[in-house]
Amino acid sequence: MTVTLADVAARAQVSPATVSRVLNGNYPVAAATRERVLRAVDELDYVLNGPASALAAATSDLVGILVNDIADPFFGIMAGAVQSEIGGPGGRAGGERMAVVCNTGGSPERELTYLTLLQRQRAAAVILTGGAIEDAEHADAIAGKLRRLTEAGTRVVLCGRPPSPDTDAVALTFDNRGGGRRLTDHLVNLGHRRIGYIAGPEERTTTRHRLEGHRAALAARGVPDDPALTVHGPYDRRSGYDATDELLRRAPDLTAVVAANDTVALGACAALRDKGLRIPDDVSVAGFDDLPFSIDAVPALTTVRLPLHEAGARAGRIAMSKEKPPPGGVATVHGELMVRGSTAGPR
Amino acid sequence: MTVTLADVAARAQVSPATVSRVLNGNYPVAAATRERVLRAVDELDYVLNGPASALAAATSDLVGILVNDIADPFFGIMAGAVQSEIGGPGGRAGGERMAVVCNTGGSPERELTYLTLLQRQRAAAVILTGGAIEDAEHADAIAGKLRRLTEAGTRVVLCGRPPSPDTDAVALTFDNRGGGRRLTDHLVNLGHRRIGYIAGPEERTTTRHRLEGHRAALAARGVPDDPALTVHGPYDRRSGYDATDELLRRAPDLTAVVAANDTVALGACAALRDKGLRIPDDVSVAGFDDLPFSIDAVPALTTVRLPLHEAGARAGRIAMSKEKPPPGGVATVHGELMVRGSTAGPR
DNA sequence: CTGTTAGCGCATTCAA
DNA sequence: TTGAATGCGCTAACAG
Numbered sequence: 001m002t003v004t005l006a007d008v009a010a011r012a013q014v015s016p017a018t019v020s021r022v023l024n025g026n027y028p029v030a031a032a033t034r035e036r037v038l039r040a041v042d043e044l045d046y047v048l049n050g051p052a053s054a055l056a057a058a059t060s061d062l063v064g065i066l067v068n069d070i071a072d073p074f075f076g077i078m079a080g081a082v083q084s085e086i087g088g089p090g091g092r093a094g095g096e097r098m099a100v101v102c103n104t105g106g107s108p109e110r111e112l113t114y115l116t117l118l119q120r121q122r123a124a125a126v127i128l129t130g131g132a133i134e135d136a137e138h139a140d141a142i143a144g145k146l147r148r149l150t151e152a153g154t155r156v157v158l159c160g161r162p163p164s165p166d167t168d169a170v171a172l173t174f175d176n177r178g179g180g181r182r183l184t185d186h187l188v189n190l191g192h193r194r195i196g197y198i199a200g201p202e203e204r205t206t207t208r209h210r211l212e213g214h215r216a217a218l219a220a221r222g223v224p225d226d227p228a229l230t231v232h233g234p235y236d237r238r239s240g241y242d243a244t245d246e247l248l249r250r251a252p253d254l255t256a257v258v259a260a261n262d263t264v265a266l267g268a269c270a271a272l273r274d275k276g277l278r279i280p281d282d283v284s285v286a287g288f289d290d291l292p293f294s295i296d297a298v299p300a301l302t303t304v305r306l307p308l309h310e311a312g313a314r315a316g317r318i319a320m321s322k323e324k325p326p327p328g329g330v331a332t333v334h335g336e337l338m339v340r341g342s343t344a345g346p347r
Numbered sequence: 348m349t350v351t352l353a354d355v356a357a358r359a360q361v362s363p364a365t366v367s368r369v370l371n372g373n374y375p376v377a378a379a380t381r382e383r384v385l386r387a388v389d390e391l392d393y394v395l396n397g398p399a400s401a402l403a404a405a406t407s408d409l410v411g412i413l414v415n416d417i418a419d420p421f422f423g424i425m426a427g428a429v430q431s432e433i434g435g436p437g438g439r440a441g442g443e444r445m446a447v448v449c450n451t452g453g454s455p456e457r458e459l460t461y462l463t464l465l466q467r468q469r470a471a472a473v474i475l476t477g478g479a480i481e482d483a484e485h486a487d488a489i490a491g492k493l494r495r496l497t498e499a500g501t502r503v504v505l506c507g508r509p510p511s512p513d514t515d516a517v518a519l520t521f522d523n524r525g526g527g528r529r530l531t532d533h534l535v536n537l538g539h540r541r542i543g544y545i546a547g548p549e550e551r552t553t554t555r556h557r558l559e560g561h562r563a564a565l566a567a568r569g570v571p572d573d574p575a576l577t578v579h580g581p582y583d584r585r586s587g588y589d590a591t592d593e594l595l596r597r598a599p600d601l602t603a604v605v606a607a608n609d610t611v612a613l614g615a616c617a618a619l620r621d622k623g624l625r626i627p628d629d630v631s632v633a634g635f636d637d638l639p640f641s642i643d644a645v646p647a648l649t650t651v652r653l654p655l656h657e658a659g660a661r662a663g664r665i666a667m668s669k670e671k672p673p674p675g676g677v678a679t680v681h682g683e684l685m686v687r688g689s690t691a692g693p694r
Numbered sequence: 695c696t697g698t699t700a701g702c703g704c705a706t707t708c709a710a
Numbered sequence: 711t712t713g714a715a716t717g718c719g720c721t722a723a724c725a726g
Contacts, residue, residue, distance in 0.1 A: 002499060004703060015713045020705055030711060045495070050468040051401035052703035055718050060398060062409075062447070062468075070448070071427040073420055080418040083450045096464055100409070101417070101448040103430045117443055121397040121409075148392070152349065237639065266643040273645075292584065296613040298620075298645035351719055362697045367721060377695060399719035402702050 003044045012040035023048060054122060059153065061097045063319060064118035064126040068106045072235070073291050074261070074308065078129050078159060081312030086125075086320055097124060097320070106201070108138045115145040118154075125155040125319035128169075129312075131176075131206030132161050143167050159315035160306075162205050163330050170318050170325040172311050172333055176206055176288075179304035179335035180213025181220075183258060183286050186302070186337060188221045190345045192256040192284065195223075196247035197230045198240055198268060200260035207232070207260065210288060214258060226251070235260060240267025248275065255283060255346035262287035262294045262303055269297060269342070280344035290338055299341030306335045350391045359387035370395060401469060406500065408444045410666060411465035411473040415453045419582070420638050421608070421655065425476050425506060428659025433472075433667055444471060444667070453477075453548070455485045462492040465501075472502040472666035475516075476659075478523075478553030479508050490514050506662035507653075509552050510677050517665055517672040519658050519680055523553055523635075526651035526682035527560025530633050531605060533649070533684060535568045537692045539603040539631065542570075543594035544577045545587055545615060547607035554579070554607065557635060561605060573598070582607060587614025595622065602630060602693035609634035609641045609650055616644060616689070627691035637685055646688030653682045 005023075009016040014033060021027040022037045029037075040046075054060040063086050067075035079101055086097040100123070102114040111133075118126050126149060132139065146156050146167045156169040163171035187195055197214055200207035211230070218225050228250045233239030240259055244267070247254060257272075259265035265287030269279055277283050279299060287294060290305035311333050317323035352370075356363040361380060368374040369384045376384075387393075401407040410433050414422035426448055433444040447470070449461040458480075465473050473496055479486065493503050493514045503516040510518035534542055544561055547554035558577070565572050575597045580586030587606055591614070594601060604619075606612035612634030616626055624630050626646060634641060637652035658680050664670035 006703080016704075017706080017714080018712060021712090024705080026705095028711065033711080047463060047466050049402070049703050051398040051407060052718095053705075054398035055396070055402050055720085056703075056705040058705095058718070069427065070417065070430065071420055071423040073418055073423065076418040076420065076423045079448070080416065080450055083417065083448075096460065098447050098449065098461075098464055098468070100445050101426070101430075102445065103427055113443065114445075116394060117397075117445055119394050121445070237643070263639075266640065270643055292610075293613065293640040293643075296584070296617055296640075297643065353719080363720075364698080364722085365696060368696085371721085375695060380696080396719050399702095400721075402704085403719075403721040405702070405721090 003046050004049070005046070008037065008040045008044055008046050011044060012037045058122065059124060060122045062100050062118075062121050062123045063097050064100045064102060064114070064121075064123045066102045066104055066111060066114055066126070066128045068104055068130045070101055070103050072263070073293075074289055075129055077308040078312035078315075081309045082127055082159075082316040082319075085313050085316030085322070106133075108133050108135065112141055112145060115142070115149070119145070119149055119152065122152070123149075123154050125157065127157045127159055127315050127319055128161055129159045130161060131204045132164075134203045134205060134208065139164070155319050155321070157315045157319045159311055160333070168329070171330045172315055172326075173330065174206075174306055174311070175332050175334045176209035177213040177216070179288065179306070179337070180210040181217045182213075182337045183288070183302075183304055184214045184217035185221075186339060187256050187258065187284060187286065187343060188217060188223055190284070190343060192346050193223055194226075194251060194254040194256070195229065196244070196251065196254045196257040198243040198247070198257065198259045198264055199230055199232045200235050200264075202232050210260065229254065233260075233264070235264060237263050237267035237270075240264035241271045242267075244268040244271035256286070256343070257283060258286045260288060262289050262291045262301060265301055265303070266293075266297060280342055282347060284343040284346070286343055295340070297342065302340045302343040303338050304335040305338050307333060350393050351396070352393070355384065355387045355391055355393050358391060359384045405469070406471060407469045409447050409465075409468050409470045410444050411447045411449060411461070411468075411470045413449045413451055413458060413461055413473070413475045415451055415477045417448055417450050419610070420640075421636055422476055424655040425659035425662075428656045429474055429506075429663040429666070432660050432663030432669070453480075455480050455482065459488055459492060462489070462496070466492070466496055466499065469499070470496075470501050472504065474504045474506055474662050474666055475508055476506045477508060478551045479511075481550045481552060481555065486511070502666050502668070504662045504666045506658055507655075507680070515676070518677045519662055519665075519673075520677065521553075521653055521658070522679050522681045523556035524560040524563070526635065526653070526684070527557040528564045529560075529684045530635070530649075530651055531561045531564035532568070533686060534603050534605065534631060534633065534690060535564060535570055537631070537690060539693050540570055541573075541598060541601040541603070542576065543591070543598065543601045543604040545590040545594070545604065545606045545611055546577055546579045547582050547611075549579050557607065576601065580607075580611070582611060584610050584614035584617070587611035588618045589614075591615040591618035603632070603690070604630060605633045606635065608636045609638045609648060612648055612650070613640075613644060627689055629694060631690040631693070633690055642687070644689065649687045649690040650685050651682040652685050654680060
């Protein structure tokens, strides 16, 4: 029914082995023979059987990318950047690699399940994006999986996530703490003292690091850290909206709101606007990540720019061994404070 | 080195076939035996070999999703929705399908290449999202590929794309024409006569259909269609910015701008603002898609809401045969006009 | 309900 | 430079 390599071999009057060799281009084949084979491939409209090839060669050309939410541009940008680097030469069978994007939804179980699925596919590489879940048991489970993956020859790269100890995974970590510190520093410099903080979901490294940076900045300037001014919530717009309502209720005197990320900040802006508060005149707002839409917010959002595309591309290159891993297997990627119209001095 | 199904069989003192059966859960197996096998799997930390399994069963659990740009929430939302529907029913690692997201960047060649790659992987299903490229030769090539895919047992679903003739592909088409018509109708109703139109890239069905809707609305109301008022460009913010500058230069008297999509509309807003023009007082602006950020634009963007999540989910279910295809294999998905603050009567 | 027997389609030895 | 032979790890008849 479907045409196989043997069919091509028959048509080209060579052995199946020879066809395999020209297709993979790893062995020397006479130009004339190659021509004949290629023509047969074309005439028969032959398409290599991936699974069979992967089974025989014990490797596949699939690259796994774990993301929390592919609908969120934060992850979409990284995933796209990875994609752009995993094609090209170096691979077998035309060197074309395919990205398997796995939406974990932030769930620890799904993270593990997908890792197992990727292991099952004998993925060439796996890239984990986004912050890690802070649970010792889960971290161990993940580390175990990663170890088994690397043992099986799968390259593992963490992109925007802290290193996984006792693991050969290369880590490209975002400096969330430093970014958070600079952001709050900026607000304190402007004269703010009552700063609401809408943190991300609890038990995640990203949340904790950004919050630690915030608190470090406050502490460094002797600004009291009122626990009532911190609210946790998911990384979405609604969370920003609701949390802002809550903060305003708890502390009507606040003069600034720092959000876990830009999406949350947009929700915060909406809540303030709906309350008749002007930005930044009445309340300043700041985000994190500098997603593409942030510059179009009105006023434009002050935020910390994370080089998502660059980081994703680098992770992809390292996964493909096109670039050598950073010394020690760990590199820190810094964010840049983008001061825009949404922040100003307190009224 | 790596543990195989035979190892598990040996440890559980059953035949490999039995292990395969409990793992796939398709045949009846005695509870006691199943227990023993599962225990052995656990103790040996066994992970099924996907390629081998796919080879033997002649099917894989990979589902391909073609998108123009995964960093664009328009595609990210659909991809995420598809993902959420392709997982298996059970929580166990059986029946779990994985999504292979392919970024075509809108390039015809890459579209074909990815289709071939997916065919090579023996993908269980393929879902193509976004508008089609309007080139007869390319359309034929695509149709040929799709035909070969379905012949090989791969289910093909088009999501937000017109039907592909002479093909078994199920199509969930967006009513871009109707949406475009309603949007411009709304503006004409408000009293606008000089409406700039920033169209998407040429030679794409989405672009053409939205533009046709726009022109149909103008024609129906007897509003002259000045060719100078239409500018083409890619689906990005910058295009919206530049095109608006250009439109303003060509027609300083325009009172409204309709953009190809929300992202482009955001760029248009920025350009107007930079020129000191107020929205909607001086110029009204409308977008298309109703992406999440559109409601947070200031003023909130009037646009046409496309049920991206629902459409993606439905495409996923049809691809997985969880839902039966629409009669005739074609269904039209309608958009809803969302009137918000960015449009008002002309000054 | 379970074991036996054959391949699935290809990559890779080993010879020639 | 090429061909023949072997096995990758698993599923699917077919018996029993």
